[in-house]
Amino acid sequence: MNLTLTRRQTSTVNVGSVGIGGNNPIRIQSMTNTDTMNTVATAQQVMALADVGCELVRITASDTKSAENLYNIRNLLVQKGYDIPLIADIHFNPKAAEIAASIVQKVRINPGNYTDRPSNTVSLTEEAYNGELQRIKERLHPLIEICKRHNTAMRIGTNHGSLSQRIINRYGNTPFAMAHSAMEFVRICKTLKYESLVLSMKSSNVRIMNLATRLLVSMLDKDGLNYPIHLGVTEAGEGEDGRIRSAIGIGSLLCLGIGDTIRVSLTEDPVAEIPVAQSILQAAACRTYKAEIISCPSCGRTRYDIQRAVKEVKNRCEHLKGVKIAVMGCIVNGPGEMLDADYGYIGSLEGKVHLYRKGELAFANVEEAKAIDILLEMIDKDKKTEQ
Ligand code: SF4
Known part of the structure; x- marks a missing residue:
């Protein structure tokens, strides 16, 4: 019986010195939980993560000041001899994304809140909907140009809990809506000739996360696109519950050959996420870390x-x-x-x-x-x- 895992063929997206997708190993990433304005504490946590095998680290940039401080964090890491790629995590703040994109190697934006604010917009006519897409394109354009200039990659990271009202009104609060939310941004990036994309569908409900990711992959396939996929169960919890939820959500997709980078989210020290990500990858026969x-x-x-x-x-x-x-x-x-x-x-x-x-x-x-x-x-x- 041939149990060789056939991994979905994806394009390679280079995030600094680390490739995601293509023939690269499935990458492990995590996220700091320090105050981004605390340069030393954040850099120390990045180094601690790198030391245990984390390959990319995300840092929140909630405003323009913390986006600017990514520069100091990156410099301190370089001084200490760490060239681990950094990712800025952005919600609600295009200006912070634009600043971060010239400093770090990847930005994560949430299509549910990058250009939208919570509202009670009723269903849009087709013309109004297309007008909305045009507005998103105009808002995304400066960020894309900065990313192109600096070879910065981007993750379009959809969260079930933060879909835009526009998407909910059109597709409901469903896994299908989540996939469409990413596809709106994917198609805009494509028209702007920007392809350094990684995509994710996250939910604390592993079934929703699994279905949304599979729907996204089928939509990408239909459009002839093969961007790498980031897997993670958001708000997975802590201890045994968080580990089991993460293993089921991430592992179920890895066993289908889907997934190019993973993040285990635990309500613990982020360093504790890395061995879990490694036992998940090894159990799914994707990478080998130990006997x-x-x-x-x-x-x-x-x-x-x-x-x-x-x-x-x-x-x-x-x-x-x-x-x-x-x-x-x-x-x-x-x-x-x-x-x-x-x-x-x-x-x-x-x-x-x-x-x-x-x-x-x-x-x-x-x-x-x-x-x-x-x-x-x-x-x-x-x-x-x-x-
Ligand atoms: S001892 Fe282990 S291997 Fe032997 S019968 Fe029991 S479960 Fe199976």
Whole structure:
């Protein structure tokens, strides 16, 4: 059975030194939660994120002053030797976007509030609707020109909770409306000959996020467009709830081959988002960060302390990136159920373990206390033979 993931073919959008889409790995990004006017605290958080594997960092620019301060943050990062691309997050403030676009490598705008203010506009006639699109085009034009001049990329990031009244009146408060909200801006950018776009559909409801993203992709396909897609569940929460919501929302789309960059949003220190984004990408078979360690739940057939064994195998073997190890409870079903693992660690008799290599028994009834040492020696020897 061929389980190779076919990733949706997308264009490459360069964000400073980091490419999103195309053949680039699926990128991990996060966002600072410091005050953007606090240059040192923000730069420190960006560095902490970069140190744990974050590849792009978004910083809010809520007004023109904080947009201007992105310059100081970027300079401090350069002085410290960090060239991680920065993204300005903009809501309601085209002027801040225009300032930020000449400083950072990408701007994120929300099509629901970039040019619109909340209103109770009733349904528009076709002529009035086209007039609205013309107004958006005129408002977007200066930003696009700055982005072109500075090679700045842009994310058109739609949020379910902040659709414009124009879009809601026309399409309802629906996933379909979310996709249309982005497509209005996409088509305007296209007429302005600007293509460095990344698109996202976010909601705290994973089903809405999933459906809106799939609708967006089908609309893009219909228009012959292949911009990269950013995935994330917004307001995912904290702890286990936030991790599960993010894994389902992001992972369900990754398994369809959709997604070029991801952000896990947790109500925690943003540094905590990065390992979650990495276990999501590895679980969806998109990127590899560490050894893959699987284990059975154990049952009445288990004759050894499998919970302790799996923790120890993880502890000592997780650095072996690219290796898959199965820790199984018994030799009755264990060998058959771990067939796609490179190595197997299977409880046999009381305090004894069988070690397997590629489904074949390599060492029988090894003392549990010595089993991991022998497993590591075997992996090391195999690696040397392969080289
Ligand atoms: S592998 Fe063995 S111990 Fe583990 S769940 Fe299956 S039957 Fe039970």
